[in-house]
Amino acid sequence: MKYKDEFSDPALASSLVCRIKETVPDREVSFMEVCGTHTMAIHRYGIKSLLPENIRLLSGPGCPVCVTPVSYMDAAIQYSRDPCFMIATFGDLFRVPGSDSSLAMEKALGGDIKIVYSPLGALDLARRNPEKHVIFLGIGFETTLPAIASAIVYAKEEDMDNFSVLFGGKTVPNVLRVLAGSPDLKLAGLILPGHVSAIIGVEPYRFLASEFSIPCAITGFEPLDILFSIARLLDMVNKGRPEVLNLYPRTVKDDGNTRACDLIQRVFCPVDSDWRGIGRIPESGLAIREEFARYDAARRFPIEVPPGKVHPGCRCGEVLKGVITPLECPLFGKACHPESPIGACMVSSEGTCAAYYKYGT
Amino acid sequence: MNEKNILLAHGSGGRLSHNLVKNMIIPLFSNPALDLMDDSARICVPGGEIAFTTDSFVVTPRFFPGGDIGSLSVYGTANDLAVCGAVPEYMSLALIIEEGFSTDELSKILESIKHGAKRCSVKIVTGDTKVVEKGSGDGIFINTAGIGRLTGYDFRPCVPGDHIITSGDLGRHGAAVLAAREEIFRDNRITSDCGPVFPLVSAVMEEVKSVKFMRDPTRGGAASVLNELAESGSVELKINEACLPLSSSVEGLCEALGIDPLYLACEGRVIFVVGREDAERTVEILRKTPGGEGAGIIGEVTEGRPGRVIMVTKLGGRRILDMPVGEPLPRIC
Numbered sequence: 001m002k003y004k005d006e007f008s009d010p011a012l013a014s015s016l017v018c019r020i021k022e023t024v025p026d027r028e029v030s031f032m033e034v035c036g037t038h039t040m041a042i043h044r045y046g047i048k049s050l051l052p053e054n055i056r057l058l059s060g061p062g063c064p065v066c067v068t069p070v071s072y073m074d075a076a077i078q079y080s081r082d083p084c085f086m087i088a089t090f091g092d093l094f095r096v097p098g099s100d101s102s103l104a105m106e107k108a109l110g111g112d113i114k115i116v117y118s119p120l121g122a123l124d125l126a127r128r129n130p131e132k133h134v135i136f137l138g139i140g141f142e143t144t145l146p147a148i149a150s151a152i153v154y155a156k157e158e159d160m161d162n163f164s165v166l167f168g169g170k171t172v173p174n175v176l177r178v179l180a181g182s183p184d185l186k187l188a189g190l191i192l193p194g195h196v197s198a199i200i201g202v203e204p205y206r207f208l209a210s211e212f213s214i215p216c217a218i219t220g221f222e223p224l225d226i227l228f229s230i231a232r233l234l235d236m237v238n239k240g241r242p243e244v245l246n247l248y249p250r251t252v253k254d255d256g257n258t259r260a261c262d263l264i265q266r267v268f269c270p271v272d273s274d275w276r277g278i279g280r281i282p283e284s285g286l287a288i289r290e291e292f293a294r295y296d297a298a299r300r301f302p303i304e305v306p307p308g309k310v311h312p313g314c315r316c317g318e319v320l321k322g323v324i325t326p327l328e329c330p331l332f333g334k335a336c337h338p339e340s341p342i343g344a345c346m347v348s349s350e351g352t353c354a355a356y357y358k359y360g361t
Numbered sequence: 362m363n364e365k366n367i368l369l370a371h372g373s374g375g376r377l378s379h380n381l382v383k384n385m386i387i388p389l390f391s392n393p394a395l396d397l398m399d400d401s402a403r404i405c406v407p408g409g410e411i412a413f414t415t416d417s418f419v420v421t422p423r424f425f426p427g428g429d430i431g432s433l434s435v436y437g438t439a440n441d442l443a444v445c446g447a448v449p450e451y452m453s454l455a456l457i458i459e460e461g462f463s464t465d466e467l468s469k470i471l472e473s474i475k476h477g478a479k480r481c482s483v484k485i486v487t488g489d490t491k492v493v494e495k496g497s498g499d500g501i502f503i504n505t506a507g508i509g510r511l512t513g514y515d516f517r518p519c520v521p522g523d524h525i526i527t528s529g530d531l532g533r534h535g536a537a538v539l540a541a542r543e544e545i546f547r548d549n550r551i552t553s554d555c556g557p558v559f560p561l562v563s564a565v566m567e568e569v570k571s572v573k574f575m576r577d578p579t580r581g582g583a584a585s586v587l588n589e590l591a592e593s594g595s596v597e598l599k600i601n602e603a604c605l606p607l608s609s610s611v612e613g614l615c616e617a618l619g620i621d622p623l624y625l626a627c628e629g630r631v632i633f634v635v636g637r638e639d640a641e642r643t644v645e646i647l648r649k650t651p652g653g654e655g656a657g658i659i660g661e662v663t664e665g666r667p668g669r670v671i672m673v674t675k676l677g678g679r680r681i682l683d684m685p686v687g688e689p690l691p692r693i694c
Contacts, residue, residue: 004612004616008675008676010603010675010676010677013676013677014676014677037619040619043680044674044680045674045675045676045678045680046672046673046674046676046677046678046679046680047676047678048678049678049679049680050676050677050678095370104368104369104370105365105366105368107368107369108366108367108368108369109366117543117618223674223675223676338376338686339376339377339380339686350619357683358681358683359680359681359683360669360680360681360683
């Protein structure tokens with residue numbers, strides 16, 4: 001994989017690390033990576049161990065599984081107990097705890113739960129199992145939303161009657177607004193998500209530099225991408241000139257993917273949304289438009305879901321906001337570990353606690 | 362165990378499998394041979410010591426590039442004997458077949474078992490067949506047990522400075538099966554490494570006197586084997602990421618799915634620990650042996666916190682290589 005090797009070249013990496021060490025200011029600097037894939041990459045490549053100690057890398061609410069409220073999992077679990085339904089889900093959600101069960105446990109008890117690689121895989125399941133109604137667990141950020149929208153559009157075009165989506169899609173810009181304005185965080189810079197940006201482009205982030213004076217870098221997921229973004233964020237910090245830089249032009253166009261955005265727009269409309277541990281954020285989520293209501297599992301098969309129960313000691317919310325690191329949570333590595341996770345952050349493959357636990361940071 | 366029911370993850374070869382065996386099974390049947398939790402039990406019989414092992418095989422799909430459930434059920438058991446330093450000799454074969462299963466397919470599987478047994482020079486000397494009602498099994502399940510003659514090789518404990526060697530690239534079988542399961546990855550054509558490891562271990566044991574440890578990294582992958590070694594040997598291991606042999610197609614599939622190839626099974630590889638002085642020569646011997654062409658040194662035993670496996674990344678950073686928890690699951694984005 002030549003392309004990949006070039007972006008993990010040890011010599012270039014060490015020259016970037018030197019540059020970072022030379023330019024780091026004489027005080028603590030906190031940068032937040034917003035995307036779960038960045039969090040995992042930072043730990044996987046051991047990047048924290050290469051950086052000066054006064055650069056703090058905080059992980060933000062960028063793992064879609066982690067920010068999905070417990071009540072969503074409870075709804076999915078409730079549907080899975082009804083033999084009329086087949087649940088199609090991404091692997092990440094499989095082990096995430098609801099109030100008192102998980103999809104993995106429900107499958108062990110006979111729930112018809114299938115793991116799919118894409119929303120279109122869920123459509124295929126519906127086509128192959130006409131006797132069942134397939135509910136796809138559609139969560140995700142802008143990266144995943146176009147694929148969910150496509151599945152809904154195809155289902156409508158084919159006039160399918162045994163497919164719907166339990167939808168919990170979220171959008172990134174407004175949660176960044178909350179973080180940028182948080183007095184607890186004092187962010188010196190943001191490492192912006194590469195995949196989400198490939199869809200939405202650069203424009204939706206401009207307010208971070210103009211209103212909040214926070215330097216931002218859109219970047220990729222290879223080690224050199226991440227180190228380079230840290231070096232450029234430091235440049236902006238030192239010069240006191242915050243901007244939103246696109247350092248991932250090999251994937252991200254400044255105006256994003258307009259076709260994908262149009263598709264999102266066509267199928268979904270903005271709504272206020274609940275973020276696990278953070279609370280309700282205005283216009284930070286999406287709902288399925290009336291025109292496609294037939295494919296909205298929540299509207300088609302309404303159920304009563306009691307408020308989700310969260311372990312009283314679970315500090316996922318503060319971890320997601322970057323206010324504490326997982327090491328500061330009293331449950332981390334004790335009551336909460338990947339075999340019996342208490343919070344979603346410990347179970348998702350992109351979760352901050354899972355990254356800290358797995359890679360022993 | 363916290364769970365009230367058995368989950369798929371209990372069968373994944375990772376931490377949950379380990380806990381199931383250690384907490385529910387071993388305490389009930391505890392005896393010196395079992396308690397070692399090795400791939401095969403060493404037991405004394407009149408005339409010497411033998412190795413005895415058993416394994417069950419459930420795989421979807423049953424036929425995958427590079428192998429099938431039939432040959433796999435022979436290699437799996439023969440390899441468990443081989444890595445304990447035994448010459449695989451006799452095997453049992455038990456088939457649990459679901460009602461309605463195609464006899465043509467059964468024939469193909471049996472032919473493949475015959476071929477595998479021939480390659481391993483083992484005789485299938487006893488067996489059993491059961492048929493279960495439709496819906497009670499996934500086509501066919503196979504169990505094999507094997508007996509091997511121990512060669513009397515003297516395995517000494519690992520000490521700091523010993524080198525860790527793999528006989529070839531890692532994660533290939535797991536990746537081949539994952540790719541074969543999903544339409545979208547079928548063009549990838551990753552071939553399983555499924556095959557006998559006895560030629561590799563016997564070539565090394567014949568010429569190298571300082572072999573400390575041999576294990577085939579099957580379910581749970583190299584990460585599980587390395588963690589088990591670190592725990593059971595009370596040593597720290599340092600793995601050098603830049604030295605890990607990975608095929609580009611396995612690496613590509615893992616990147617796309619967000620899975621670590623070190624958590625994926627191999628079915629024809631061996632992880633060795635040998636004295637530092639013999640490391641280079643062990644690699645040379647392996648590379649000259651069929652199936653060992655991709656051998657290389659991947660790390661060493663270090664002084665440090667016992668039970669811990671450290672990965673030195675390509676960039677020179679450090680992180681923990683933990684035991685997998687459950688089946689690797691593809692991620693969301």
